[in-house]
Amino acid sequence: MTWSLEIHHIDVKASGDSTLIVARDDGVGHAHGATIRTCLIDGGRQKSGPIVDSYLTNNVNGLGTGFGERQLDVIAVTHYDADHLFGITYLLNRGPLATPMIYDDTYIYDQGETSTDDDQYLRYVQAIARRPGRVRVTRNVASDPQPVNKQRGVHQVVPGPVANVRTPPAMFGGGVVVPGNPAIPAPAPLAVPAGAVIAAGTLAHWWHPYWLVGREILWTDEAGEPITELRPGVPPTVTCIAANRYVRDAAGTARFRAGAALAGPEQLKNEKSLAFLVQFGTFRYYIGGDIEHVQEGTIGRYLNPNNTVGGRVHVVKASHHGADTASRPAFIDRMRPETVIISCGTKNQYGHPAAGTIDTLDGIRPAMPGGPPVRKIPHYLTGYQDVNPPVSLSGILGQTAGEPGPPLVARGHVLLEVSAVQSQYDASGLRGAALTATVTEIANATGAAPLPAGLLEDMNDVMIQAGSLVDAIGAVIGSVFAAPPGLGSAAAAAPAIAAGTAVVAGGVAAVVPAVYAAATAAGAPPDAAAVAAAAAGIASFLGTAPAGAVPAAVGQAVHDAALLAGVAAAPAVAAGNNAIVAVTAAVPATGRFTVTYWDRDLHPPQNRTVTAF
Structure with missing residues (x-):
């Protein structure tokens, strides 16, 4: 059934x-x-x-x-x-x-x-x-x-x-x-304007x-x-x-x-x-x-x-x-x-x-x-x-x-x-599931876990509401370095955001090291800097790449940030693999739902099915 x-x-x-x-x-x-x-x-x-x-x-x-x-x-x-x-x-x-x-x-x-x-x-x-x-x-x-x-x-x-x-x-x-x-x-007895009952x-x-x-x-x-x-x-x-x-x-x-x-x-x-x-x-x-x-x-x-x-x-x-x-x-x-x-x-x-x-x-x-x-x-x-x-x-x-x-x-x-x-599927969709898997696994790998209550929800929300990749990077980094429920180190937020958004076109491989370097230079501890770097890296990727490539990008963001924070190679690889498994389980390849409609702009015009993630 x-x-x-x-x-x-x-x-x-x-x-x-x-x-x-x-x-x-x-x-x-x-x-x-x-x-x-x-x-x-x-x-x-x-x-x-x-x-x-x-x-x-x-x-x-x-x-x-x-x-x-x-x-x-x-x-x-x-x-x-x-x-x-x-x-x-x-x-x-x-x-x-x-x-x-x-x-x-x-x-x-x-x-x-x-x-x-x-x-x-x-x-x-x-x-x-x-x-x-x-x-x-x-x-x-x-x-x-x-x-x-x-x-x-x-x-x-x-x-x-x-x-x-x-x-x-x-x-x-x-x-x-x-x-x-x-x-x-x-x-309960309705407290409404006169005559409404x-x-x-x-x-x-x-x-x-x-x-x-x-x-x-x-x-x-x-x-x-x-x-x-x-x-x-x-x-x-x-x-x-x-x-x-x-x-x-x-x-x-x-x-x-x-x-x-x-x-x-x-x-x-x-x-x-x-x-x-x-x-x-x-x-x-x-x-x-x-x-x-x-x-x-x-x-x-x-x-x-x-x-x-x-x-x-x-x-x-x-x-x-x-x-x-x-x-x-x-x-x-x-x-x-x-x-x-x-x-x-x-x-x-x-x-x-x-x-x-x-x-x-x-x-x-x-x-x-x-x-x-x-x-x-x-x-x-x-x-x-x-x-x-x-x-x-x-x-x-x-x-x-x-x-x-x-x-x-x-x-x-x-x-x-x-x-x-x-x-x-995860109610927050592919973007939310990807960010959750990224932040959870990098925090586990670097010792930042357990994360403060509400931080993941706040990061997901500000990222999904952002209107551009630059805004998304700024939003997640700002959440990480904010006062509770963030991890503190507020002085690291501005330079980390500037560094990440400057190389956004380079995707995960460019954003993760740039954010980590700027954050640690501004006094952020390695674990918090790694969380911000991995989150910014995946935020730079979501929305611009095919859904099938997201799990691998999540794994890369976690792996690269873990190595930067001093995690040994084997545990860094394991953390990346764990993130891949988590995001794949939350939002498999079939997506959240499909929308089918007649698209006159296709050549030739025909029914088109769009998968929402």
Whole structure:
């Protein structure tokens, strides 16, 4: 039995959003055969419905109505905007009732019942009811603070039975702990602005707006409760972390987070978006509909409470199609993603993504003129803004998927895949694992170990956030010679940084001796100078060389620095070999995840797969 994770970002054309999560079990070694579990998050506009339907039925192995295939398990609607909801309504209305469809027996999660109705919302509710096998799990949730009390014709809207509603979400698997996805306690009495809690008299009939926050949705029954049967292994999970302006926070409660007091109706709808964390082993992915920066502030602190690279979210789906209402620099810095995906189809009327969002991902911060560059983040767009000729808004480091034509050659779908092996990799990625192995082994070899608590984490963080190799060298050397958690010898930092950055083009072989010589000349002890030299050496290498060459470079940095510090030849060789083994075990050659998209710039144009390390 081996699980894997696929996240399909569907090019819905124009403005809109649709993402499919697939947890796949190959069935090997167990009595059951291969199987999948699927969750569709949003469906784009109504005209996008056929695109989504075609993609689901033709591009996802194992999803269908035939023998041995599974129907779509879960649909999640992040909010009721046309470019997220209407495509779902189209899918739910597909086909004559006598014809089996993949949407027949789906569990549906959304914001819940609104305090007012409009035609499009009613059409969505009616579409759910077309087929009896569907269950709207959140039908009893009141999405607005005020009590729900409205008439639809002569029938007053009332929820179904809700006796003994359990507020704290249970863990997946009937109590089996899923790493990184613990149960949370019931929210304390909510200290929120007046009117933000449902009136006490209605609680017997309606669930709080925060009911979904903290609940896992991929493995549930029709009541939203975890499936009691144990699944072998640890499969991917999809957990709601925000709903109706309530956001899960580091204290394990649902915190009410609203923007401006006079927020307009569009901002209010966006702020109420559902947001989810997809987790598979150590891999984490975030998606949040059109949620805004006010909610993202709390989300970032919840997902990365210590603000370190060890708490990073590896892939972020930019909220609101990359608009300037979300994905602000502080949020991106906190999440520390390796990759960002932006859903922004051809000729979307809003010109998404915003230039400021792309600048953030490209490491450009206009608010800090003259300041050091910050980390550049690879990003992928699902569509070109204009077609003839194709015009992309992807910026410097971005890639735009598809060949829009005319005529249409390939859509801009972007597929993210994580294998079982990849799901167990070091959360800090290749750069973090390489630096950790380098510093740990040189410290052991020279007697600098045990290192002060927090030093490795600090070094990893400042290196990964650096915008250039020169900045990375300066950052790690500065950490080594800083006051605690560093090793001291502050006077050695400046000359060591100057020496290392002067020869950065020479790589490990040039940087290690230059830094060591400058540091010891400035009074640093040999062990501290060796740690700084080896760390600077590997920092000069990462990001410029193929991933396969990193283990050897780590071994060289440790070996060379150890010899300079007076370690005998045999122990120096052993330390280098130990570092090679450590970094290879932390991040094997298959990388952290892969991204596949149609690249029109290849010759000839074709699907391209990029491995992220």
